Amino acid sequence: MLSFRGGIHPPGMKDLVNGRAIESMPLVPLYRVLLQQHIGAPARPVVKAGDVVRKGQVLSEPQGFVSASVHAPTSGKVRGVEECIHPVTGLASPCVVIEADGEDTWVEGLPSELDPFSMEGSELVSMVRSSGIVGMGGATFPTHVKLSPPKDKPIDAFIINGVECEPYLAADHRLMLEEPLRVISGARVVMRILGLSDAVMAIEANKPDAVDVMRREVPGSIRVEVLGVKYPQGAEKQLIKAVLGREVPSGGLPMDVGALVHNAGTCAAIWDACSSGIPLIERVTSVTGSGIREPKNIRVRIGTPLRDVIEFCGGVEEDAVKVIFGGPMMGIAQYSMDVSVTKGTSGVLVLGSRDVDRSSYTSCISCGRCVDACPMGLLPNVLSKLGERSMWEEALSFNLMDCIECGSCAYVCPARRPIVHFIKHMKALSREASAKKRQAV
Ligand code: SF4
Ligand code: SF4
Incomplete structure (x- = not known):
């Protein structure tokens, strides 16, 4: 089976949520939408305290090419541009705070009906850009940048990343099972943008149901490859090595070897943007771990406070001791409950005391x-x-x-x-x- 050198085999721990259908989380009274939810320059706010906003309305404009805008997750009134704790850096970071009006009214013109397959590639890239899409596997690199390779780095291979190798998480797994056409159609839009006639969808062997669904639904131009279960199989460079046999050079990028990787959630967001003009205002995330009472896969608006997410999932168990945004391997432990969901929040992992190692470290014993x-x-x-x-x-x-x-x-x-x-x-x-x-x- 296709794989890469090195790596480990941690327990998958996915059974808590991989059989649970995605539930849409109801609206909450207040949203905190961070302006910096991407790699690159922060976005500049274009709203102020007192403004009335509608769902999907632009809250901030990107500054420079490597940047991304953010949009209102629902309709309501802007309380202000305030400082909030950033779940990745742990530092205070500007965010637009919206008091929801409960109406959830779309901004004028959305959603619209578009035919991406009659549009030019440049037009599609511009829609992806204005929709604020970033890599949703957690990397949060602005997607339009990856879709605009320089002329001397042509892309000839596109991998749709359905690996989701982080233990515990099952958001992409559920998305592929429940909404395969959003993922596949988004991938076809990417192929149109780059002028590619084929692509590979990569899924780990521990998701046989997703493999079946995808094999049934994909067009002939997309090949489904089943990969060996090994962490970090879903990391870009490891995936490119496993699927294409190409080695991204030290300090290089996938485009240096003609490759492009987008994860399943990102493809679905690309489809929403290019077929309906809908910006990235929500995502699917797994809320899981031994410390949460009702583990779930939820469709949650960007900016939803962690406290509301936890409450929607039944609250925490008495022995809950740690909350991580993402999975246990690459996720970031949170020190405050005052953080909010971002575009890159692939999971919210709540661990009980039995799952947390508190022993201190010692000197290296050179075991290799x-x-x-x-x-x-x-x-x-x-x-x-x-x-x-x-x-x-x-x-x-x-x-x-x-x-x-x-x-x-x-x-x-x-x-x-x-x-x-x-x-x-x-x-x-x-x-x-x-x-x-x-x-x-
Ligand atoms: S964290 Fe860095 S050094 Fe450690 S195994 Fe991964 S790539 Fe290697
Ligand atoms: S003890 Fe030293 S050599 Fe062994 S795994 Fe830890 S850091 Fe590596």
Whole structure:
């Protein structure tokens, strides 16, 4: 079966939600829509306190090409542009706070009826851009940028990523089962934009029902490939290696080897934008883990407060000790309940005390397990020792920036070393130094 070198086999833990149909979460009284929900320049707000907004209305305009707008998740009144806790950085970050009016009225002209297959590629890319679509697997890179490769980097291979290799999460799995045509049609729009006659849909072997549905529904131009179950099979570079046999070079991008990857949720959002003009105002996410009373897959508006999500899922168990946005491997632990759902929130994982390891870490025993597990061929043992001493410049020569932060090394480490934390710390120091250097020029 297709796969890649390295990687690990953590327990899937998907049974809590993978058999549960997607439930639409009802409206809540207040939404906090972060302006920075993407990689790139923050968006600039175009509304102010007191403005009345409708569902789908633009709240912020992108600044520059690598940026993305955000839209009102429902109709109501803008309370203001306030500072909210960002679930990824943990820092205060500007967000538009909307007091919902409960009417959920669309902005004029939406939804509309469009035929994307009669439109030019450039027109479709512009619709994707104005709809604020970003990679919904968690990477949050603006989708229109990936759909606009430079002339010297033509794309000849497109992979629809239905792998969802993070333990616990099943949002893309449910989407492929319940709404396969949204995913497939969005993928066909991408093929039209790039002038491709074929594509590959990649699904891990632990989702045989999704494989069946997709094989039944896809047109002849899309081939469904079943991949071996291994983490991080869904990471772009590993997926490209497994499916196409192409190696993205160190420091490079998928386009350097002619490849493009979009996850299933992103394809569905592309379809909504190009067939109805509907911007990205909601997503499917798995709310799961031993610490949540009623694990569910929910369709939730962007900006919905975490507290409301938890309440809709029956509240937390008494022994709940940790909330993570995303999965247990690459997700971010939250220190406050005052965060809100973003475009990249692929899951809300609530762990009970029995699932949380509180032991402290010790010195590296040079067992080499992390080296075997690293899917990027790095030396996590060396990186972790350098990270402990903040030696980021030395770490650069060990390809620090190639680390995809998958957590495979930390998962296998018998010394419980927080290798990814050390690596993130060094990357932050390196970026800070580069920014200072740019300012000085
Ligand atoms: S060093 Fe980075 S890429 Fe390698 S296993 Fe650790 S987190 Fe993953
Ligand atoms: S797995 Fe942990 S103990 Fe073993 S070599 Fe890597 S960092 Fe050291």
